Amino acid sequence: MKVTLYTGTIDLSEDSALTTYIKETIRCLIDYDDLKICLIAPYGISKELKDLVEYIVYKKPKKKRFRYISAITHSTQKINLSKCDILHCFGNEAASIALINNMVKRKNCIILSHIFGLSSSESEVHAKYSLESKVTKKFNIWREKFVIKRSHGLIVLSEQTKNYLIEMYNISASKIYVAPIGINLEVFGELFNEDIKLHEELKLEGKRVILYTGWISALHGVLELIKAMEIVSDFHDDAVLIIVGDGPLKGTVERYIQKKNINNILLVGQVPFKEIRRYHSIADVLVIPHIKSAQTELNPSTKVLEYLSSGKPIVASNLKPIVDIVKNHAILVEPGNPQAIADGIIQLLDDKELSSILGKGGKEIIQNNSWQKVGRSIKEAYKDIYTRK
Structure with a gap:
């Protein structure tokens, strides 16, 4: 099974809790012999990963506010060329780009979207302090709903989030997988x-x-x-x-x-x-x-x-x-x-x-709470969503 991991606007050379989660997940997944892993991410190569996985990069602008547009422009061709069985998208930005690309190109690639946060909640709170958040609030909420509704499957961090999405968006529990946070022991x-x-x-x-x-x-x-x-x-x-x-x-x-x-x-x-x-x-x-x-x-x-x-x-x-x-x-x-x-x-x-x-x-x-446990959860999600194709 070939799985392409796509990070959208997330630059893995940057240091954060989010990039750590993604990099630790990748390290676990490459240990499975029955998985062929390809990574598509903005240029800014993660030194830890460049020798471990097929790594396809694309341009990114210096200013973060332009990264979404840049990812749309420079990464869609890379996605189309990857010819994967499953496209695992990290975050709403990556997932929305992949889903729109599927629609435009009339592709039937399985889109598995990894949800790290709720844009509706984040935008509501940040809008009190940021003019930019006020301006982008409605779009972020629409994008989140689009991703949740249109993705073939979702990965979330907790059972609470899974239950919330089932109730809020009236989607099947079988569509949502839980891969909690881990730690490098x-x-x-x-x-x-x-x-x-x-x-x-x-x-x-x-x-x-x-x-x-x-x-x-x-x-x-x-x-x-x-x-x-x-x-x-x-x-x-x-x-x-x-x-x-x-x-x-x-x-x-x-x-x-x-x-x-x-x-x-x-x-x-x-x-x-x-x-x-x-x-x-x-x-x-x-x-x-x-x-x-x-x-x-x-x-x-x-x-x-x-x-x-x-x-x-x-x-x-x-x-x-x-x-x-x-x-x-x-x-x-x-x-x-x-x-x-x-x-x-x-x-x-x-x-x-x-x-x-x-x-x-x-x-x-x-x-x-090891990362290996997280990796097993994601591997099981791949297996389940692929067999239900």
Whole structure:
């Protein structure tokens, strides 16, 4: 069976939770002798993959806002030449391009669309802060519906998302497959000693470190976390919040910090994925402050498993996809409530024994969430959708 993996606008040379998911999936799939894997992606070759898989690239513009148009222009011919049994599309942009190409060329290629998020939910939240999101909101929602309705099959990250799509779009359960998030046990399976050098570089002597890593957006509750830190400071003047990452809300966050004259928050920016563990090692408390929305109530966060692997205590929003993974191995707080987030952080800073218990318990959870397990789920999806052709 030949499967072509198509990433649309997603550049695999970039470093993010999404590209990590895709690259780890590819590594698992190429181990199956009965699968012939071809990858079509924007130019910006992933060094880890270029020698492992047939890799077809196409041009991409420097500005992200033009990437969708560029992908339509430069990738459709590559898709047509791949002559695959299944076209596995990562994200709504890739899937919509493949589906339209199928219609225009009157092809009957099986389109399997991998859904990572709900555009309807993301657009609703981001439109409050971004003019661009307001402008593109209706189109993104239409595109999502088009992909969900027209794809031959869908892969989602959780059973909650599967059930939501069945009810919302009245589609058959047999059309939807679940491939949850995973973690690289070779990288994250062992405890990582505190990185003294990084501690010194960031001038954290005598500080208690609260850490957030990931996308800086409204959905991820970063502003609520910053407001929580203003409360924490009244009880622990040695506490400092480190934010590792980038995103559309970064400018808003910077302006808020400046306006409030907050001096215990450090914005590090985006770092290579392999560096994340260094930051985990110096943290006293890790935080997942996601707000409540359709997106966060349906899809798990990739950082949950990474956090659990660190052996450090976690404060997390009480949302089902998070709870299903962490169980009782984290302090769960009301989503979007800075006071609740602050109370959780303070509780862990004040109770070393509880912090130790939660950290050790979380470390055990990740053993059942390998990327190999994710790969098997996707392989089964290929087999099922191909036999039902």
